[in-house]
Amino acid sequence: MSWIQENKIPAAILGVTGAGVVGLGVMLFNAWSSAGEAQEEFDTVNASLEAVKSGTLSPTPEHLAAKQKLVKDYSDAVGKLSLVLYKLQPEDKPISNTDFQAKLKAKIAEIKKEGGERLPAEFNLAFDQYTNALPKSDQVAAQLSTYLDSVNEIVKMLLKSGVKSIDLLERSSLPAEKDEADKDSSNSADKSGITITERRVVRVRIRTDQGPLQTLLSNLASPSEMPYFTVVRLLRVENEAQEGPPRVATAGAKTPAPAPAPAPEAAKPTSPGIQPAPEDSRVVLGKETLRAYLEIDLVKFLNPQTAASSKR
DSSP: OOOOHOHHHHHHHHHHHHHHHHHHHHHHHHHHHHHHHHHHHHHHHHHHHHHHHOOOOOOOOHHHHHHHHHHHHHHHHHHHHHHHHHHHSOOOOOOOOOHHHHHHHHHHHHHHHHHHHGSSOOTTOOGGGGTTTTOOSHHHHHHHHHHHHHHHHHHHHHHHHSSSEEEEEEEOOGGSOOOOOGGGTEEEEOOOSSEEEEEEEEEEEEEEOHHHHHHHHHHHHTTTTTTOOOEEEEEEEESSSOOOOOOOHHHHHHOOOOOOOOOOOOOOOTTTTTOOOTTOOOOOOOOOOEEEEEEEEEEEOOOOOHHHHTTT
């Protein structure tokens, strides 16, 4: 008699188990084959898409005409927006170089009277060279006059916001003040090659509290407070008090004797949930004087029609 006949139940279990192993192996093989085919198909499609993305349009007349139309539409839209912004900003008014120097000296005297000790001893609104020398021409003087008005507006805003002192005021030079080779270094051109803006940078270092600094930043971004287009490109803030009060001084401080309780009729109602601070509490953060450095972009929009004609 064979072992299978003698052990029918174990033999049946082994048979079922063997069949299951074979079936599972067949399923795993089929799944692996399907996964390989799917991965290969995915790689093929992905490679095709990358080839389409990196490919260039054929230089047919239809494609060239479509591209030219897109460029023209973009240039027209940029020109319209630039013209609107150009008209919204204060315009450059004609002024002679001698009148500009007189205007500069009057602005300096006015701002020194308003700022007093909050300004440095030598403060010329960052136009120091023109207190003793004239601009190159009347055309340059007209540009400098608008630039002077915008810088003066920033300084007045600093003083009005309540800063404690203005320790530094610098400005970038206009392209017209530089050599001919450097004239386009600070201009911004769009994709069509038209120069639409001129970036003028004003650098300021001040001492102030947190409230005036917040007021200043808010006013610089407000069209009703600042008539010129300004962008605070860089702001660096540092606390003058680098460390809090020493713990030893706080621990060694004597607690003052509690004041006598007021009469019932003099007691003031307190809001629920608000507890008075302990009498020996000290303010650690929020009352320090700040040293702030700002780089402010004055964006000058150029006449798009003049800029377009100058590129031809």
